[in-house]
Amino acid sequence: MYKAAVLVSPEEITIEERQEPRLDPNEVLIKVKFAGVCGTDIALFSGEYKVPLPLVLGHEFSGEVVEVGSTLEKELIGKRVVAEINNSCLSYRNKDLCRFCERGLSNHCARRTVVGIVSYDGAFSELVRVPVGSVHVLPPEISLKEAVFVEPLAAAIQTFELVPVNKDDKVAVLGVGRLGTLISAVANSLGARVIAISRSKQKLERAKKFGASEVINSSLEDSVQKLKDITNGVGADIVVEATGTAEGLSAALELVRPRGTIALKTTCGLVSPSVNFTKAVVDEIRVQGSRCGPFDRAIERLKSGTIPVGSLISDSYPLEKVKDAIVAANSASKVLIDLENQV
Amino acid sequence: MYKAAVLVSPEEITIEERQEPRLDPNEVLIKVKFAGVCGTDIALFSGEYKVPLPLVLGHEFSGEVVEVGSTLEKELIGKRVVAEINNSCLSYRNKDLCRFCERGLSNHCARRTVVGIVSYDGAFSELVRVPVGSVHVLPPEISLKEAVFVEPLAAAIQTFELVPVNKDDKVAVLGVGRLGTLISAVANSLGARVIAISRSKQKLERAKKFGASEVINSSLEDSVQKLKDITNGVGADIVVEATGTAEGLSAALELVRPRGTIALKTTCGLVSPSVNFTKAVVDEIRVQGSRCGPFDRAIERLKSGTIPVGSLISDSYPLEKVKDAIVAANSASKVLIDLENQV
Numbered sequence: 001m002y003k004a005a006v007l008v009s010p011e012e013i014t015i016e017e018r019q020e021p022r023l024d025p026n027e028v029l030i031k032v033k034f035a036g037v038c039g040t041d042i043a044l045f046s047g048e049y050k051v052p053l054p055l056v057l058g059h060e061f062s063g064e065v066v067e068v069g070s071t072l073e074k075e076l077i078g079k080r081v082v083a084e085i086n087n088s089c090l091s092y093r094n095k096d097l098c099r100f101c102e103r104g105l106s107n108h109c110a111r112r113t114v115v116g117i118v119s120y121d122g123a124f125s126e127l128v129r130v131p132v133g134s135v136h137v138l139p140p141e142i143s144l145k146e147a148v149f150v151e152p153l154a155a156a157i158q159t160f161e162l163v164p165v166n167k168d169d170k171v172a173v174l175g176v177g178r179l180g181t182l183i184s185a186v187a188n189s190l191g192a193r194v195i196a197i198s199r200s201k202q203k204l205e206r207a208k209k210f211g212a213s214e215v216i217n218s219s220l221e222d223s224v225q226k227l228k229d230i231t232n233g234v235g236a237d238i239v240v241e242a243t244g245t246a247e248g249l250s251a252a253l254e255l256v257r258p259r260g261t262i263a264l265k266t267t268c269g270l271v272s273p274s275v276n277f278t279k280a281v282v283d284e285i286r287v288q289g290s291r292c293g294p295f296d297r298a299i300e301r302l303k304s305g306t307i308p309v310g311s312l313i314s315d316s317y318p319l320e321k322v323k324d325a326i327v328a329a330n331s332a333s334k335v336l337i338d339l340e341n342q343v
Numbered sequence: 344m345y346k347a348a349v350l351v352s353p354e355e356i357t358i359e360e361r362q363e364p365r366l367d368p369n370e371v372l373i374k375v376k377f378a379g380v381c382g383t384d385i386a387l388f389s390g391e392y393k394v395p396l397p398l399v400l401g402h403e404f405s406g407e408v409v410e411v412g413s414t415l416e417k418e419l420i421g422k423r424v425v426a427e428i429n430n431s432c433l434s435y436r437n438k439d440l441c442r443f444c445e446r447g448l449s450n451h452c453a454r455r456t457v458v459g460i461v462s463y464d465g466a467f468s469e470l471v472r473v474p475v476g477s478v479h480v481l482p483p484e485i486s487l488k489e490a491v492f493v494e495p496l497a498a499a500i501q502t503f504e505l506v507p508v509n510k511d512d513k514v515a516v517l518g519v520g521r522l523g524t525l526i527s528a529v530a531n532s533l534g535a536r537v538i539a540i541s542r543s544k545q546k547l548e549r550a551k552k553f554g555a556s557e558v559i560n561s562s563l564e565d566s567v568q569k570l571k572d573i574t575n576g577v578g579a580d581i582v583v584e585a586t587g588t589a590e591g592l593s594a595a596l597e598l599v600r601p602r603g604t605i606a607l608k609t610t611c612g613l614v615s616p617s618v619n620f621t622k623a624v625v626d627e628i629r630v631q632g633s634r635c636g637p638f639d640r641a642i643e644r645l646k647s648g649t650i651p652v653g654s655l656i657s658d659s660y661p662l663e664k665v666k667d668a669i670v671a672a673n674s675a676s677k678v679l680i681d682l683e684n685q686v
Binding site: 049099100105107108110162232233234246249258259264265266267271274275276277278280281282283284285286287288289290291 | 442
């Protein structure tokens with residue numbers, strides 16, 4: 001038997017005792033050590049982002065493999081690992097691939113479930129089963145706590161996979177919460193000049209440590225004029241919308257230069273109000289959504305130690321206190337669910 | 344003296360007698376022969392698309408050069424011409440270029456005015472002055488009536504300059520009015536499989552003649568399931584939003600496949616209601632605005648005679664009846680203001 005924190009309806013989480021699962025040959029079982037609370041978890045918990053419930057949340061996690069479905073994978077047992085969250089034809093090593101996996105777009109697999117988000121129980125749980133193709137073994141340089149950042153860092157890296165950034169591009173990051181901060185670090189490492197925008201002085205101070213070269217401490221509305229001043233009236237080459245709110249896109253449209261790009265990262269599930277797309281047409285603006293990214297490259301970055309992710313962790317909660325953890329994450333840095341230690 | 348139809352406030356047009364202008368050395372004066380009514384004119388006339396007034400509308404036009412500001416350009420006199428609508432450092436042949444003209448992005452010139460749209464009187468007028476760099480001499484194969492389509496055809500071509508299309512891509516065109524029909528023709532010529540979507544059977548019949556290989560005759564909402572059926576559940580590779588309404592974007596987000604692209608063409612000035620951008624993030628969708636395009640390529644296409652633009656003309660009005668022409672254009676094909684003939 002093991003414990004799992006189940007979201008049964010919006011804002012209602014119960015701790016369930018569950019039977020250990022029987023694995024299919026293409027699955028492994030992971031004993032969860034640490035799991036992070038993400039903005040998506042907050043939106044799923046509140047019900048703003050609607051998915052089928054009941055569901056065990058948690059898609060940023062690290063752990064240790066305790067069981068494998070096939071003896072072919074027995075060398076994985078005992079390994080410190082993280083796992084990708086899109087369960088696809090490829091991660092299950094199916095022979096019959098869907099039209100997206102066929103093209104290498106397994107994160108968009110037509111049959112996919114998503115760990116802790118779409119129809120697949122996640123890591124706010126003592127145990128989580130995942131397809132074997134999703135597993136990445138951690139190098140010794142990365143601690144299990146730091147490894148929780150592999151998934152969000154991969155998502156930050158993906159931003160600039162789909163929105164190419166040139167050296168010295170001015171990249172405005174709207175909202176420097178957990179994800180916006182990681183995106184600032186990635187943009188900086190790609191040679192961009194990062195301008196962080198937030199109402200929180202504290203978050204902006206942190207963003208500076210993660211690569212922001214300039215900061216604008218104001219509301220979204222007031223930031224428009226300030227950014228124009230910084231960019232000689234032109235606007236940003238790229239605006240990353242990572243506010244976690246529905247209002248960010250309208251501000252981004254004002255902040256970006258003609259022929260510039262807005263990178264959308266927010267998955268709050270809310271409807272954006274009052275967006276005037278005539279400006280996007282007149283200024284020939286590109287708006288590019290992006291989601292999950294390359295785990296191997298995120299692991300390489302964490303291994304290099306150049307992004308101080310440990311400093312993003314503000315607090316830890318035991319599994320029984322998942323609800324408190326999610327509430328705390330609303331106004332904090334990265335909150336962890338700690339299944340390794342008594343906290 | 345010459346006559347111009349001036350939009351003095353929304354829905355109020357007066358015919359003014361004006362003095363002939365004195366030209367600067369970098370300008371030419373065109374006697375307007377034909378001008379087309381565009382969706383943008385309709386939105387400007389109604390006040391949905393707000394710009395400084397009073398203004399002479401009209402940005403799709405052909406005519407004959409009757410005066411030049413510099414004897415260096417005297418060979419232009421008497422020539423049949425069209426003119427680009429973005430007045431930029433480059434079109435005025437300034438030596439001191441703004442930061443956009445410097446990069447070749449003169450359609451986004453920091454100092455630009457736009458003929459018939461932004462702070463510059465347009466072609467619903469007997470005479471229009473334009474910067475000499477905007478003028479394109481027409482080849483004899485193109486009639487002055489057909490030449491009215493150079494500007495909108497260039498805009499249609501621009502769609503796929505910013506949204507590359509691959510052979511056999513499924514391109515859904517949402518709204519096959521004047522512009523959507525031209526876009527269908529361009530997409531077809533680039534090797535795409537064009538699926539036209541409209542509530543009007545008549546417009547869909549026309550779209551077939553312009554290159555649509557399939558049509559969906561339904562509301563935006565109902566078209567989603569029908570397009571899924573046509574595309575084996577995948578969705579379109581590219582969705583062109585050319586409805587001229589604020590609602591099209593939400594439908595486009597439902598119609599496009601993961602990692603697909605939405606090309607925005609509507610400049611109705613209205614705010615898009617209820618757009619849920621979480622889907623754009625999850626499905627990693629690109630939304631690309633585009634506006635004015637390359638006149639030289641549009642002229643080449645018209646010269647080839649492969650797009651039957653003449654069949655798009657539904658009616659002609661004299662200058663004094665501009666208001667009637669705009670009202671008629673709401674529910675018609677291309678309506679012309681005819682300054683050549685008594686109509």
